[in-house]
Structure formats: structure tokens, C-alpha cells
Amino acid sequence: MHDGAAGVTAAGAAASGPWYAMLIPILPLAGFVLCALCAVFRVRSKLPAWITVGLLAASFAVTAAMYSTVQGTQITTVFQWITWSWGSGPGQSFTANFAFYLDGLTCLWMLFVTGLATLIALYASEYMSHEAGAGYCRFFAAFCLFVFSMACLVMADNLVLLYLGWEGVGLCSYLLIGYFYKKPSAVAAAKKAFIVNRIGDLFLALGIMLCFVHFGTVEYKEMFAQAAVYTKAVSAGEIEKVPLVAQLIAVLLMIGAFGKSAQLPLYVWLPDAMEGPTPVSALIHAATMVTAGVFLIARTYPLFLISEYAMPTVAWVGALTALLAATIGMAQFDIKRIMAYSTVSQLGYMFAGLGVLTSVGAAAHVFTHAVFKAMLFLACGAVMHGFAGQLDLRKLSGVGSMPGWRIVNVAMLVGSLNLIGFPVITAGYWSKDTILGEAFANPSMQGVAWILLLTAGLTAYYTFRVYFRVFVGPQSYEPGEELHAQHDDKHQGHADHGHAHDQHAHGEKSGASHGTHDFHPHPPGWAINTVLVILTIAAFAAFWPIKGTSHPSHLGYIGQMMDASSAAYDPHHDAAMYQFAAHKPAPGEPRSHATFFGFDAHKAMMWVSGFVALIGMAIAYFLHYAGRTSATHSRADSWLPAAGPLANWAKHKWYVDEFYDFLIRKPLLVLAHLFHIIDQYLVDGIVDALGWLPKGIGRLIRPSQSGELHGYAFGMAGGLAVILLIVFLVTN
């Protein structure tokens, strides 16, 4: 079971890791098999959910055990997966073992992946209860398969196993977005997610291939050992000495990461992915899978550090995505969609964090974001569940003060405060602050820093726009109809839903019903509430990994974990990393710290970022809460015209989908029609011609067969005469 320490290089022998690390992916895989068997045996109870929750909790426990034992980098080999060799020289063999690379990065990611997966599975056991039966089994089977794939992705010790997990999570994402496969919009969203991801995946695959071509290996250990040589050159200020091919690897991997983590220009699939059930949105499309891109860059950080253009591109793309998504999020009315744009925006923050060389800040933000964004999604999901699929913030108001919604209200508030980075008391503040501080401290990244600061304000506005509209204010609601029609037949046997069900049918006929007696929202049950309580506590507890111990980056245990990982980066030595600064520091010279109007950037940001968040929150309060008497209208309606066409453009997502439609879909459609014509007339034409040939000949000689006996007789006689003539001519 233990790694034979084969192929040890200058990087030093990586100790073999604990054998039980292999249980982390195996337990969810077993869950997948069991849930599939449940489907085979037509289990109609909640058994698949309990199997999933149990096995994922066990997986989380194993992860925690792994975290407590793993020191530095350790490798656990499960089995030899791919081993080819076609010679004995370097680069003449290809090894990709089913082995796990255990370091701080792996531990951090697996802790929140398995932990959140367990909680969200518990939440889904209630949320998906309408689907009991085949759909329930299908949901949890895909759920388990997702966790397995994610574990492969995160724990892989080589890029090929990572790619397996990468495609696996993509597949599960596709399956779960298209869970309501009878709903055309869900099917379209699933296809969109799959296809857009393929574009990124193509580049990832190319990156892996180039990695093998250049380094002759796809195993991290070997790869990093070879990259260390280039890192030295870069540290000495001689980036020219790094071959262009080696620099290109990071660029290709980066585009792959953009696809999976929904960054510009490949972000368009994520908002549509909200067609899936809310637990899926929370786990896959907010907390875990979409952070795979951040993970990929953090994992291959040594390759990015030697690439001249990759890092700044990551930073700029991240910042621009953060801003764009935030502006779109400000103008949406669907609360789940706002959360989706917020996810895109926060992912942009993480990329910017990686790009401004604070992998620690990025990882910390991934971690805190995973917790609070999952919580926000689950709270939105509870609202959607209770109000028959209603997600329009103009049709819900004062939900938090309704009986039975207290816990959801608290969870939403705590999640929102974390998301905006409410000063000091929230974990989200510290992670976001680190990224902002590092961005302002970086002399070549001032533009990125200002964009991120602006985005922080916008984030505070759109987050509290949702909270002030939906959870506080006068009580008023209107049930949704869309999902309801879909669940109609399934509501039947459900005792406590039957009540609400009757009123729905009525409500659909009479149209809008503003909180009258014909609809009663059902508040969440114990499973949803339990999960929300645990997550609320976890959101505060997320403070501990960040502030529980001291670390130069002010990010405590997460900083320590990142230091013990491939994403380790010491900002005080690699001065030459600032190759884009106007002033290139000489080798060994301490890097130039940019200041924020003469103040230390880090300290200034602690004040400024908190202040910006409070301003955004105050604006949201003024526009959407103060003096609002109904769900539909707020002061924002009268202020909106002041923004001119901008507000309308943002509402239409800056017409990016339309632009892509025009730029890519339409030409492809034209091309498809062209090919169709070629197929119909050229390819089919040739085949048809082959059929027409005997047909035509037949038509030509058919008249000879007249049925007239004398015609045949003349033919025979004539034939005889001709033969005789020939014989006569030949013989004489």
C-alpha cells in the first residue's frame, strides 16, 4: 500500500502517507454503488440519503485524521495505474499512478469538500423528499460520484488522475444540473455547462500534454523538482532563461482553470447551472467544484511562478470577472441567480488573490467562501422550497419574521455578513482583506486592487439588497408556480404538503395571491434547520483556522497549511516575481511595497475594505429597506433611471450571452446548415447516383419487354440472322 519511493529526485524523498487516505475517495465511491443498487431495487424510502450522509461523514472523519497526521508532503499509492515505457532514457516512460499527494493544500480542500458534502447531503435528504424513489436514488448516486471525483481531483499525485477527477466532476455537474430532465431549460443549462467546460478542458488536456513533453513526467513531485531549477533563474531576475514551452504550460492550465471556475470569458455556464436542485448549486456550483480551477493553479503554483504572463493574466481576469459578475448580480431579481453571480464574482477574487501572489489569501477565501456561500444557497433553497419555487425578490418580503423561518433568517444574515466581509467579526472579512491588502501592496497590481475594492462595495450592495428585500420589511409573499407544476404529481402522497398543494392549484388559476389565505408557506423541517444551524456555527468557527494561530500572513492555520504545500510562496524572497513592476528589483533586493496613500497597504485595507462594505450595506439599506411598504416596490425604483441605460444593460447581463450567440452559436449554426446542405446534396447525391444508375439502365431497356410474343420472336429471329451473318462473314 505504501509508495515504494520510486523515482526520488532532488526534491527529496516524499514520505509515504497514511494508508487510510485512500478511504477518502473510496467511501463516496461505495456510496455511489449502494445508491445505484437502491435504484435497481426500487427503494422508495430515504435510505440513499442516509447511506450518503453516513459514508460522507466517515470520509470527513478520515480526512480529519489525515490532517492531524500528515506532515509536509506525503504520497499514498493505491495501485499502479498507468505505466508505460518505450526505452530507458529520460522522457521515455509514462507513469501515472493511482496515488494521492497529501499536503496542506490537499488537507484544506478535502476538509471542506467532505465536510460540506456531508451537511449538504443531510439538507438534500429533506429538500429532495418530493423525489423519493428513482429520482432520489439518482440524485444521491450522482452526489456520491461527485465527491469521489472531487477527491480524485484534489488528492491526485499526477495531472492525469487530476484530469480524471476533473472530467468526473464535470460529468456529475452535467447530470445534476440536468436533474429535472423533463424541463427544457434545465437540459439546455446542463448542455451549456458541459460544452463550455469542454473548451476549458481542451486547454487543460493540452497543458498536461505539454507538461509531459517538456518535463517528461506528469507527477507533481518530479515536475516541481524540475521546475525548481527555473524558479532559481526567475529569483535571480533572469526569466529569459526559462524556455517558452515551460512558460506556456501555465498559460494552458490557466485557461482550463478559467473554464471550470467560471472566469471570463467562460463564466456564462455557471449562472445557468442554477437550474439544478439547490443542494447541487450549493455544493457543486458554489463551494467545491468551481474552486477546482483555483485548486489547479494553487497545486501547480511552481509552474505559474515561472511563467511571465500567466500570473498577471490570472490577476486581471479574476478582477475583471469579479467586477463584471458583481454588476450583473446587482441588477438581477432571481435570488438564486444573484448568488450565482456572486459566486462568479468571489471566484474572481480568488483568482486575483492567486495572481497577486497571495495563494494563502486565495485558499483562505476559497475556504471561507465555501462555508458561507453554501449557507447562503441553502438558505435561498429553503425559501424556494417553502414558497413553491418563488425566487423573485420582488415577490417575497419579510420572510425572516414569519414563524418557523428564524433559523433561515439568521443563516442568511450571517452568510451575507461573511460575503460582504463585515469588519472583524466575520471570517470572510479576513480572507477578502488579505487579498485586497496584498493587491494594494503589489506595485504592478494597482489596477487590479482598485477593481477589487470597487467590487467589494458592489458585493455589499447586492448581497444586502437580497437580505433587505426578502428577509426583512413588511410580510408579503406570492408563491412560485414554475417548480410547483413539476412537483405537482409528486406532492400527492405527501401528507403535510397536501395542504399547500390544493391551494397551489387554486393560486395558479387566480394568478397572484399576495399572502392571502390560499397559500401557506411551509417552513423548513429539522434536517434543513440542523444543517443551517451547523453552518452558522461553522461560519463563526471558520474564524479559528484563520485566527487560531499566528502566521506571517495573518491567516493562521490556513497559512501554515499553504506553507506546507505546493502553493507555498515566500513573498519576502522572490523579489523578482514583480517583473511587471515599473521598477524591477535587483536580485536579492527586498521587494518594493506599494503603499495606500502613504499608509501600509495591509493595515489600510483592514479599515478601508470594512468601510467600503459598510457603505455598500448602507446604500442597500437606503434603497431597499428604508421606507419600503410592499414587496414589489422600493426606493431603488425611483433612483434607477438615474443610472441611465447601464441598469438595463446589467439586467440583461451586459448582453454577453447574446454576444456569444452572435459570435459563436450563429456562425456555427450557419456552418451546420452548410454542412447539412453538403451532406444532403453531395454525399447523399453520390450514393443516390449509384442507385440511379441501374435504375436508369433498367428504364432504358424496359420497353424491349413488351409482352408481345411476336416482338420476342422477331428478336430471336433477328439475333439468329445476325449470328448467321457473322458466321458467314468470318468463315468466308
Next chain:
Amino acid sequence: MILSNPLLHTLAQSGFPQPMHSATLAHYLVVSAVMFILGLIGFLTRRNLIIMFLCTELMFQAAGIAFVAFGRFHLDFSGQTFVIFVLTVAAAEAAMALALVVLLFRRKETLDASEWKDLRG
């Protein structure tokens, strides 16, 4: 040239009929040819099924005459043997053909061959 065959020479010596003169053969063949052509012309010009059938018989027998004549000319009796068989088969065939003609006549109340045009493939 024919007697160069030693077997035939021996046969001739033992009182076997002498080979036919080629001029005699020509007469038979002319009769055969005339009969065949008469039959052919009859077949091509007449529409009555029975007449047409008789014409085919005429051509058939013309071929038979040629067979016998050649057999005699070559002193090879397989020609005559063959004609005996052919006559037998022709008798059976004539019986069947006439029966068919009767059946065809019952269908259309006419013996005109062109009435059966629609039998074309």
C-alpha cells in the same frame, strides 16, 4: 476422308451401309432448311396460338431431319437416337402445349397471342 477412320472402314467391309454422298446430304438439309424457314415465317406472321404452335413443331421437325441426315452422313447413330428421344419429348410437350392453349382460350375466348401482352414482366 471419312473412311480414314479404321473403325468405319471395318464396318463398311462387314456389309454396313456405305456413307451417304455429300450431294444427297445437301438435299436433306435443303428440305430441313425450307421446313424451318416455313415454320419461322409462320410463327412470325400468324397470331393464332394453335397455328403458332404448329409452326414451332414444324421448325422442331426440320431440326430433326437435319439431325438424322447428319447422323446418316457421318454413320453415327447417336443423331437418330437423339431424334427418337426428341420425338418422345415433343409428343409429351405437344400434349401439354395444346392443353395450355385450351386453357388460354377459355380465359379470353380468343386464340390471339397479342391478347396476352399483359403477361410481360
